[in-house]
């Protein structure tokens with residue numbers, strides 16, 4: 001059985017997109033996801049995205065990290081699917097309903113409302129998510145925000161100087177985070193500009209993370225470090241984030257279709 005796919009990315013955070021709305025596909029196990037995402041043996045991607053029909057939304061988006069785990073949200077993939085759908089669209093995800101719209105800067109996504117309660121992150125036990133009394137080596141007193149998926153955010157003088165390859169892996173799997181966590185390290189350049197690197201749960205270091213940019217922007221705004229409209233510079237490029245008076249986050253940025261292809265299901269199942 002041959003399966004068609006579209007390879008897409010948002011600022012270098014890349015996806016294999018499988019559209020099952022018209023052509024059903026066999027159920028996919030974690031081994032199949034890992035094999036497809038593998039950059040040496042498979043097609044290679046940070047996330048595998050499966051599109052399904054949905055009664056309430058234009059489409060349902062299921063998101064699998066490269067390690068095979070299914071997760072709730074992916075900001076860059078939301079823009080990529082917004083590009084595929086072309087018109088204003090709604091996308092149902094495990095993290096909630098989001099909306100996309102073509103925009104002069106690419107695709108704008110209404111990412112919904114952030115959550116700050118310790119058990120909504122979730123954390124293993126109660127604490128103030130605006131100044132968490134914890135630390136790992138040079139990374140201390142983070143904030144935590146759930147924007148559909150869980151994020152911890154550290155503000156540092158120089159995000160590039162942090163050994164995120166080692167600390168990211170350690171923090172992601174710390175027992176404080178029962179669902180594991182995405183680890184964001186950010187520097188504030190001025191009241192409208194952040195620099196961000198992200199260690200993604202289930203993937204590792206990526207060129208960009210849309211939900212990471214949203215969570216970090218909201219954390220900076222909540223701390224009074226920036227205005228409520230910022231540019232977040234990631235290794236793959238900038239994203240524009242606003243946190244409106246209505247408590248909703250909007251993320252705007254580019255998305256790219258790289259190529260289309262197909263694979264034999266039997267090679268990966």
Ligand SMILES: N[C@@H](CCC[C@H](N)C(=O)O)C(=O)O
Pocket residue numbers: 013046047065071072073074075076077149150182200201202203206208209210211212
């Ligand atoms: N790349 C994504 C986030 C993907 C999911 C994340 N790794 C998680 O486990 O929650 C983005 O652009 O938001």
